[in-house]
Amino acid sequence: MLNLIDKGLEIASEMLSFVRESDEKNREISQRNHEEMIAMKSNIISAIEQSRVLLVEETRALTEQVIDKIELEQLEKLKSTIETMRLALELENTSLIDSTLATLLPLSKYALVRLNEGKREWLLPWIHSCSICLVGLSLNASTENAHTILQRENQNFRIEILNQLKNTLLQNDVPWLKISSFVNGDDESILKSLVGKVEQQDSVKLSFDSLSVKLGITEREDLTINEVYIEKVYLKASSDIVTGQVIMLVTIETDKVTMEAEIEATKSGILKEIYVKNGDKVKDGANLYTIFST
Incomplete structure (x- = not known):
């Protein structure tokens, strides 16, 4: 199966192409024909459904890692909103x-804020929400003001997606002419050319809840995690790791007993950064390490 980010780039490319092509037509067609165009674009409805399915997978992956409850709620809201957009297009409403x-525009802004905080797990949700927002804006760009908003959001998205993927662009020596063509809204091939080349970053945090489940503490009402200490960090930054490999050992102190638990890699890749060291006392939600995977 294609990598989630790769599929996201392909969907973004398809939707941006649709926006560019429909924008040219919108200058010449009436509102009636504009509404008819919705029914003709079944491929876009299909792409939005693919987007929703991918976000379901992304939510599952993020739940297995550690993600703030509020962020998870926003991600769930984003999924349901995308489903509503698909339905609206099918109904030509x-x-x-x-x-x-x-609803979707603020959610896309929320995703970008999280992304700019270094939470790379929000890259896929941001790409999908922005792409679908542009499709919706394009289909309803029947006034001069709506068209101005569409152009603004379209260009902002193109510039921002290059900003988020700048390391990948530099590593792969993407021609400047291709970048310029993308920014100007003339071509989307640059996105498909990056499929399989995007470096993904996952920041893993300490979760008392996850440790409680792992150690069976949740089954006992008389036990609560009070402190967690980093007993031993086994690996160094830049190490190659595989899913399930033990990265560090922690000591957990509860109300009545002291236990140990291993922190394992959630996926394969390169251990880019380690934020803790032997002997550190860490709090719930503290950053432990970052994995880069391609």
């Missing part, structure tokens, strides 16, 4: 598209 956009 422009008013529902408008109302869904009012």
Whole structure:
């Protein structure tokens, strides 16, 4: 199966192409024909459904890692909003598209804020939400003001996606002419050229809840994790690791007993950074390490 990010780039490329092509047509067609165009674009509806399915997988993966409850709620809301957008397109309901956009646009901004905080797990949700927002804006760009907003959001997305993937662009020597063409809205081939080349970063945090489940503490009401100490860090930064490999050993102190637990890699890749050292006392939610995978 294609990597989630790779598939996300392909979907973004398809949707941006749709926005570019429909933008050219919107200058010449009436509102009636504009609504008819919704029904003709079944491939976009299919792409949005693929987006929703991918986000289901992404949510499952993030739940297995450690993600703030509020962030998880926002991700769930993003999934359901994308489903609503797919339904609106199938029904050719422009008013529902408008109302869904009012929810989806803030969610895309939320995803970008999390992404800019270094939470690379939000890259895929951000790409998908922005792509679908642009499709919705394009389908309803029947006024000059709506068209201006579409152009602004389209260019902002193109520039920001290059900013988020700048390391990948530099590592793969992507021609400047291709970058310029993408920014100007003339071509989307640059996204497909990056499939299989995007370096993904996952920041893993300490979760008292996960440790409690792992050690069976949740089955006893008289036990609560009070402190966690880093007993031993086995690996160094830049080490190659595989899923399940033990990265560090921690000591957990509860109300009544002291236990040990191993912290294992959630996926294969390169152990880019380790934020703790032997003897550290760490709190719930503290950053432990970062994995880069390609």
